[in-house]
Amino acid sequence: MMLKYPNGKPYKPKNEAPKIRTKKNKDFSYSNRGKTLEEEINETNAYYLSRQIAIIHKKPVPIQIVKVEYPKRSAAVIREAYFRTPSTTDYNGVWNGYYIDFEAKETESTSSFPLKNVHEHQITHMKNVVNQQGITFTIVRFSKLNRYFLLPFSVLYEAWCNMKEGGRKSIPIETFETKSYEIIPGYNPRIDYISIIKNYICNKEC
């Protein structure tokens, strides 16, 4: 039942926080909800860099530049350019003497990670990295579940080869739960993948 003042306005109990405040609190506790995985990883890398934990950078998007103008007294302006297909993964760098190389992928699915998110050239590149004894993986965010996983290349590659032979076109979340490493998102660093490498992967494989 809604209570009303004599003037007809609805009664609002004093102990109830104003709506805007509730919204703010919600925004605070889920402060990373609106961010893309790329933004979260960039923040994480900035944290690692500032603490000298690891030196990992996102590679710029490759562009084919066709036309550049050089206006007087101001910076050069690119007037015609096209996006090119990258031949590598998005992130790479060095941690503690190890070469680190990874891709970041998001999915809206709550049950599996569709392999159509992965490109042939990325698989080829990651295979090359493994041959050179680098550490390579994919960070997968199940956006709707707010869950993050570090998917080792070996697991991805198995699923990829299986798909190529006519098998399943996605990796079920159960495989992530059993064969990959869940990253519990924090505040700073947000997506602490280096801890996973340190505690799990390098203890076993490095």
Added chain:
Amino acid sequence: MMLKYPNGKPYKPKNEAPKIRTKKNKDFSYSNRGKTLEEEINETNAYYLSRQIAIIHKKPVPIQIVKVEYPKRSAAVIREAYFRTPSTTDYNGVWNGYYIDFEAKETESTSSFPLKNVHEHQITHMKNVVNQQGITFTIVRFSKLNRYFLLPFSVLYEAWCNMKEGGRKSIPIETFETKSYEIIPGYNPRIDYISIIKNYICNKEC
């Protein structure tokens, strides 16, 4: 003295190769003269990749994209974008488990390498890489001399700090000859810097 045929045309001895052939031979023996250092290193990296010797890529130039058009039935066109200052070096990757990170610089000087070719952010980045036990250096080409050197970061950093304290603003070629590694250019790979790392740097330091 020029000999002539009775019809007035100049006599050309048979054992002299036609001019075009001489030119071709010259082009062959100096076939890399017209190439930039970047092109030579890209070729070298392509060779390493094809032979699975090392996985090294040039990073794309970072661009700030302002306006993109999406014409119907054709690729997206970038209509306004600006060059950004890179925060790292140009090349990185992995060889035999080692993280490799370097910059390539050319100079027209025949006596020294001017440090104005090097940027503060590159020094900072290379220092960070050394702290994480990566291998970092600069490949310097003295274009007029057709000489190439792998300049270890320690030597560059010493000269850089010296300059900051009011010292010399360039590295003399004698320092290259005594404290860095000369790379003798070949055909394939053109600038075989991995051999230098393998034979000299990693024997001593890795």
